[in-house]
Amino acid sequence: MHTTRLLAAVRFISIMRLTGGRRLCVWSVFVLTLSALVGSLLKCDHVRAEESPADTITVFELSEDPQQPFGYRIPSLVVTQAGTLLAFCERRDGLHDHAENDIVLRRSSDGGTTWEPMQIIAEEAGDSLNDPCAVVLKTGRILLRYTRFPKGIHARKTPHTEIAEPGYDGPRNVRVFLMHSDDDGRNWSAPRDVTREMRRREAISLGSPGVGLQLTRGEHAGRIVLPNYEVYHIGNNERANDNSVSYSDDGGETWSLTPPIEDDGPVASGDEAQLAELPDGGLIMTSRIFPEINGRLVSFSHDGGERWTKHRKATGLLTPACMSSILRYSWPGYESGSILLHTLPRTQDSRSNGTLMISRDEGESWQSVKVIVPGDFAYSCLARLPNGDIGCLYETDDYHKISFQRLNPELFLQE
Known part of the structure; x- marks a missing residue:
C-alpha cells in the first residue's frame, strides 16, 4: 500500500505478513511520523530502507483526463552509443494488459534529469502492442521488439478477451514485430514481421519485456540475444x-530460436525473463516463475545462448511473481571484482519494497544491497549510465x- 495514502487514511494500523497461506506475524503499529511508518513496514520485510532520494523523476504518469485516460506500464530502458537514455513503455487505454496498447518513448540527453516529450512509435488501431524489448548495437542502431495481439485476443481468456490460437496466418494469431532506429531514437523504421523466425507455430504468443543485449566476449561476440517466454x-x-x-x-537481419529451456522438475516453468553476459561470452537468464510462486528461476548458457542448463530456483532472490531486471556492471579484474546487479520487489507476496541485489559469483548467489523504493515497486529495468551511475526505470x-x-x-563498490 502506498505510504502517502496510508498516512492520509489511518493513524493506527496492523501489518500482516503471509507466506504460503500461513500467517507468520502480526504487528500493531501506532504511526507517529512518516519515518516511523516506513521503518515499521520494512521490519516486516527484514530489510532496512531509506526514503527515496529527491532526484527520483516521474517519466510516465496515469492521465486524469477522462477523454484520454491513458495508463503506462512495462518499462524498458537503454543507453545509446551517444549516451542518450531511451525509456520505452506501453501506453494503455486504462491499465489492463489488453487495452489497445501503443508503444511510446521518451528520450533524455542529460542522464535522466530532463526528458523530451513522449513519442508514439508504434500503434495499431484496436490491436494491443505489448512487451517492448530494446537493445543497442555497437553500430549505434537500436532494435525494438514487441508483440501484437489482435483486438479482443490475448494469451489468456478474460472477461474482455478470447484466447489466441497457434499458427501464423489466422485472425486469432499473435505476431511479433521488430523495428529499428539509426538516429539515436529520434525516428523509427516501419515494423517488420518476424513471427516465423521468433515464435514456434504451436505457441500462441511470444515476448518478454525489458532489454536484450549484444555479446562482447567469446567466440560469439557480436551476437544479438533477446529473452523469450512462449505461451501454449x-x-x-x-x-x-x-x-x-x-x-x-x-545484426538483426535474420533470427534463430533456441529449443525451450528445460525445467528441473514439474512444479514451475519460466515466464518473463532477462539476460546478462558472463565473462566467457555465455549468458545468465533469470525468469519470473509460472504458475505464480515466490522466487526466480535461473539458467546458464556457455555457448552464446544456444543451449541452456535446466532451470532451477535462484539462491537469494526472494520476490513475488514479477518481471525483474538484471545488469552486468563490471567484469573479473575490475577493482571491486565481477558484479551483477538485480532489482526486484523483495517481499513474499506483494510488489513493493524495491531492492537492489548484487552477485559477485556470476549469479550463483545474491545478497541485498539497499531498498531503493520502500513502497510500491513492480516491473523495473536497469541501465548503466554514461557517468558510471545506475539508472532504474x-x-x-x-x-x-x-x-x-x-x-x-x-552503494555496492565499498566492499
Whole structure:
C-alpha cells in the first residue's frame, strides 16, 4: 500500500505478513511520523530502507483526463552509443494488459534529469502492442521488439478477451514485430514481421519485456540475444509457458530460436525473463516463475545462448511473481571484482519494497544491497549510465507512475 495514502487514511494500523497461506506475524503499529511508518513496514520485510532520494523523476504518469485516460506500464530502458537514455513503455487505454496498447518513448540527453516529450512509435488501431524489448548495437542502431495481439485476443481468456490460437496466418494469431532506429531514437523504421523466425507455430504468443543485449566476449561476440517466454494453450483456459532465446549473428537481419529451456522438475516453468553476459561470452537468464510462486528461476548458457542448463530456483532472490531486471556492471579484474546487479520487489507476496541485489559469483548467489523504493515497486529495468551511475526505470504508486532513479555505485563498490 502506498505510504502517502496510508498516512492520509489511518493513524493506527496492523501489518500482516503471509507466506504460503500461513500467517507468520502480526504487528500493531501506532504511526507517529512518516519515518516511523516506513521503518515499521520494512521490519516486516527484514530489510532496512531509506526514503527515496529527491532526484527520483516521474517519466510516465496515469492521465486524469477522462477523454484520454491513458495508463503506462512495462518499462524498458537503454543507453545509446551517444549516451542518450531511451525509456520505452506501453501506453494503455486504462491499465489492463489488453487495452489497445501503443508503444511510446521518451528520450533524455542529460542522464535522466530532463526528458523530451513522449513519442508514439508504434500503434495499431484496436490491436494491443505489448512487451517492448530494446537493445543497442555497437553500430549505434537500436532494435525494438514487441508483440501484437489482435483486438479482443490475448494469451489468456478474460472477461474482455478470447484466447489466441497457434499458427501464423489466422485472425486469432499473435505476431511479433521488430523495428529499428539509426538516429539515436529520434525516428523509427516501419515494423517488420518476424513471427516465423521468433515464435514456434504451436505457441500462441511470444515476448518478454525489458532489454536484450549484444555479446562482447567469446567466440560469439557480436551476437544479438533477446529473452523469450512462449505461451501454449493446453485446453480450456489452461496454458503452459517456457523460456527460450532468439539470436542473430547478422545484426538483426535474420533470427534463430533456441529449443525451450528445460525445467528441473514439474512444479514451475519460466515466464518473463532477462539476460546478462558472463565473462566467457555465455549468458545468465533469470525468469519470473509460472504458475505464480515466490522466487526466480535461473539458467546458464556457455555457448552464446544456444543451449541452456535446466532451470532451477535462484539462491537469494526472494520476490513475488514479477518481471525483474538484471545488469552486468563490471567484469573479473575490475577493482571491486565481477558484479551483477538485480532489482526486484523483495517481499513474499506483494510488489513493493524495491531492492537492489548484487552477485559477485556470476549469479550463483545474491545478497541485498539497499531498498531503493520502500513502497510500491513492480516491473523495473536497469541501465548503466554514461557517468558510471545506475539508472532504474520502474513502476510505482499502484501502477500510476513509471519513475526513474539514479543509483550511486558506491552503494555496492565499498566492499
